[in-house]
Amino acid sequence: MREQDLQATEVGWVPCAFCRGPIPAQSFTYWSAAKRLLSAPCPECNRRVTLAATTWRRWASASPEQTA
Numbered sequence: 001m002r003e004q005d006l007q008a009t010e011v012g013w014v015p016c017a018f019c020r021g022p023i024p025a026q027s028f029t030y031w032s033a034a035k036r037l038l039s040a041p042c043p044e045c046n047r048r049v050t051l052a053a054t055t056w057r058r059w060a061s062a063s064p065e066q067t068a
């Protein structure tokens with residue numbers, strides 16, 4: 001598998017869908033050719049977490065200071 005440059009300069013954390021453990025947003029790689037899905041192995045429970053690209057972007061750029 002090739003590593004993708006996701007340009008995540010501000011790396012956030014994505015909560016695991018299974019155990020809620022923190023997964024570095026940077027560790028996600030594109031899972032589909034259309035780049036609509038990303039996936040990464042959870043370091044806590046070793047399950048593969050799949051995420052929509054739009055959701056990933058929200059987490060990856062999330063800042064504690066940010067208010068909607």
Ligand SMILES: [Zn+2]
Nearest residue numbers: 016019042045
């Ligand atoms: Zn997990």
